[in-house]
Amino acid sequence: MVIFLTALLASAKILPQIDREALDLQARAEALQPRTHISQPVRRPAQPIATVRQPAPQPVRQVVAQPVRQPAVRRASAGNPLDLAQITTICRAAGEQDDPAAFIGRLSNAYALSADDRTAIAAGMRERRYALVYASPERLAGEASGSFLSMLGRPSFVAIDEAHCISQWGHDFRPEYRQLGVLRQRFPGVGLHAFTATATARVRSDIRSQLGLADPVELVGSFDRPNLVYRVVPRASLKKQLQDVLSRHRNEAGIVYCPSRREVEALAAWLEGIGVRARPYHAGLEDDARHRNQDAFLNEDVDVIVATVAFGMGIDRSDVRFVVHAGAPQSLEHYQQESGRAGRDGLAAECVLVYSAADFIRWRLMLEKNGELTPARRALLREMERYAASVGCRHARLVRYFGQAYGSQACGACDYCLGELEAVPDAVSIARKVLSCVARVGQRFGASHVANVLCGSDSQQVKARGHERLTTFGLLKDAPVAEVRGYIEQLTAEELLRQTDEAFPVLVLTAQGVALLKNADARADLTLARQRRPARDRPSGRTRADVESWQDVDRELFDRLRALRLQIARDRGVPPYVIFHDTTLRELARLKPRSLEQLESVYGIGARKAEQLGQPFVSAIADFVAGK
Numbered sequence: 198m199v200i201f202l203t204a205l206l207a208s209a210k211i212l213p214q215i216d217r218e219a220l221d222l223q224a225r226a227e228a229l230q231p232r233t234h235i236s237q238p239v240r241r242p243a244q245p246i247a248t249v250r251q252p253a254p255q256p257v258r259q260v261v262a263q264p265v266r267q268p269a270v271r272r273a274s275a276g277n278p279l280d281l282a283q284i285t286t287i288c289r290a291a292g293e294q295d296d297p298a299a300f301i302g303r304l305s306n307a308y309a310l311s312a313d314d315r316t317a318i319a320a321g322m323r324e325r326r327y328a329l330v331y332a333s334p335e336r337l338a339g340e341a342s343g344s345f346l347s348m349l350g351r352p353s354f355v356a357i358d359e360a361h362c363i364s365q366w367g368h369d370f371r372p373e374y375r376q377l378g379v380l381r382q383r384f385p386g387v388g389l390h391a392f393t394a395t396a397t398a399r400v401r402s403d404i405r406s407q408l409g410l411a412d413p414v415e416l417v418g419s420f421d422r423p424n425l426v427y428r429v430v431p432r433a434s435l436k437k438q439l440q441d442v443l444s445r446h447r448n449e450a451g452i453v454y455c456p457s458r459r460e461v462e463a464l465a466a467w468l469e470g471i472g473v474r475a476r477p478y479h480a481g482l483e484d485d486a487r488h489r490n491q492d493a494f495l496n497e498d499v500d501v502i503v504a505t506v507a508f509g510m511g512i513d514r515s516d517v518r519f520v521v522h523a524g525a526p527q528s529l530e531h532y533q534q535e536s537g538r539a540g541r542d543g544l545a546a547e548c549v550l551v552y553s554a555a556d557f558i559r560w561r562l563m564l565e566k567n568g569e570l571t572p573a574r575r576a577l578l579r580e581m582e583r584y585a586a587s588v589g590c591r592h593a594r595l596v597r598y599f600g601q602a603y604g605s606q607a608c609g610a611c612d613y614c615l616g617e618l619e620a621v622p623d624a625v626s627i628a629r630k631v632l633s634c635v636a637r638v639g640q641r642f643g644a645s646h647v648a649n650v651l652c653g654s655d656s657q658q659v660k661a662r663g664h665e666r667l668t669t670f671g672l673l674k675d676a677p678v679a680e681v682r683g684y685i686e687q688l689t690a691e692e693l694l695r696q697t698d699e700a701f702p703v704l705v706l707t708a709q710g711v712a713l714l715k716n717a718d719a720r721a722d723l724t725l726a727r728q729r730r731p732a733r734d735r736p737s738g739r740t741r742a743d744v745e746s747w748q749d750v751d752r753e754l755f756d757r758l759r760a761l762r763l764q765i766a767r768d769r770g771v772p773p774y775v776i777f778h779d780t781t782l783r784e785l786a787r788l789k790p791r792s793l794e795q796l797e798s799v800y801g802i803g804a805r806k807a808e809q810l811g812q813p814f815v816s817a818i819a820d821f822v823a824g825k
């Protein structure tokens with residue numbers, strides 16, 4: 198459900214304040230959001246302004262929210278048909294969060310008001326009794342809205358929220374928003390402001406042209422959320438993968454997004470069964486149960502909410518430490534929005550995407566069924582797929598997707614930069630083995646089966662088809678099945694393989710795939726990644742609990758390393774945990790590694806980190822030991 202809010206201020210009373218605040222937006226955004234990028238820093242108060250704000254960072258939201266939303270609520274309670282309490286009650290009944298803006302938008306659209314109420318509101322508008330009027334785009338600028346616009350008189354300020362809906366390249370395109378273009382002609386000289394949490398350069402340009410804004414001022418916040426650690430894993434055993442994440446976040450708040458209600462129910466029940474305080478949330482639950490579960494999460498009575506994407510609108514729990522997607526969303530905009538519910542308090546939080554190629558097939562089928570599979574939607578899906586299968590820094594990829602520059606240095610907060618993924622040395626040869634196996638099974642089997650054959654599984658399904666006699670049987674027997682599944686996903690994203698759009702999708706070769714089979718030089722640039730395998734010389738048998746304890750930890754050295762971490766973090770302008778977690782510092786202060794090789798065997802330090810950060814820590818430890 199999209200929240201739409203169009204506010205028209207008809208009263209002069211609070212205008213000076215509103216105008217000042219709006220014009221002050223730039224300065225305040227800069228103060229609150231040091232990374233805010235302003236593409237056109239010219240301020241021309243008399244000109245229309247389009248403001249594109251960035252997602253979750255609360256500061257910007259507040260700047261925007263203060264002038265618009267708060268007065269609305271106060272005015273509404275001052276003798277108008279609805280007061281805040283009523284609005285909140287009805288919002289809840291209508292299945293909305295406590296967001297009057299959403300409610301009134303819906304209300305005016307659905308004609309849920311009685312005829313008497315409507316008459317009273319119309320009279321109030323003609324008499325200019327309202328400081329703020331909320332309306333849906335249809336009500337405001339739709340075909341039958343001529344009288345509505347004339348009732349308004351001349352507003353002094355127009356704000357359009359969720360403005361990306363106006364663009365067909367936006368992830369929530371709503372044709373009704375296109376009607377808002379009439380506002381510019383109707384009210385020339387009136388400030389027109391557009392707000393959105395996610396907008397690529399293409400969408401921003403569309404917003405400008407659809408609203409008829411000539412040379413507007415644009416404020417774009419930073420899309421990067423440095424405190425979020427992004428990880429992507431190809432789906433293998435979901436429950437095991439989920440347990441992995443949960444083991445890092447015992448008794449902490451988290452959201453698990455599932456594609457279907459059925460999966461929500463099943464996973465929530467399973468989590469409760471293994472002792473996690475979890476509840477389900479989806480639109481199919483009775484209103485009572487849904488609100489109860491949501492409140493339990495907000496009130497911290499439960500830790501984990503397992504939900505469909507219906508969950509999240511207006512959710513304000515800032516200490517969410519992890520968001521897991523058990524299935525890919527339909528666009529990076531959705532992913533950014535949903536995963537962005539983690540770590541709003543600015544502290545470290547983790548976003549894990551568990552995906553498989555089947556997710557994208559399901560989206561395509563669903564969009565097609567609804568007649569919504571436009572080229573734009575296909576492109577959005579495609580970008581999501583590329584993100585999932587890509588090898589490289591996740592932060593950089595997300596930020597660049599939204600049209601912003603990202604430095605070349607490692608973020609220290611994604612699976613790639615943390616050294617959890619490694620580039621496979623012989624990518625082309627592995628790719629050719631996979632492609633050849635797809636050909637050998639006659640392009641009639643899905644990813645699991647192909648992976649089983651390549652790994653030399655002696656499963657019933659493989660034997661029943663005599664596939665253990667194929668020349669490709671066991672070609673990748675040193676790799677775990679999940680790793681081979683990962684290669685298949687990546688080759689699909691590289692368009693060397695394609696998964697058919699059927700209920701039981703099978704793998705087929707693309708023309709590019711055939712070309713690579715024929716000629717190994719066809720894709721010399723190909724890269725593939727895999728989860729880093731545990732090093733053989735790494736001390737084994739240490740559980741997380743062992744690592745986390747203080748036993749044998751030299752507290753003095755720990756404090757010294759912590760100071761060093763803080764200094765490095767400040768130099769790099771990142772939070773300290775991005776350098777090393779406390780757990781890792783404790784382990785360093787316990788094991789006192791003296792060389793970079795020894796460092797690599799420490800919990801939480803991969804080859805990449807050892808190389809980038811190791812020297813100062815090794816030196817500090819050596820100094821400490823020598824000085825003792």
Ligand SMILES: [Zn+2]
Nearest residue numbers: 590608611614
């Ligand atoms: Zn990174």
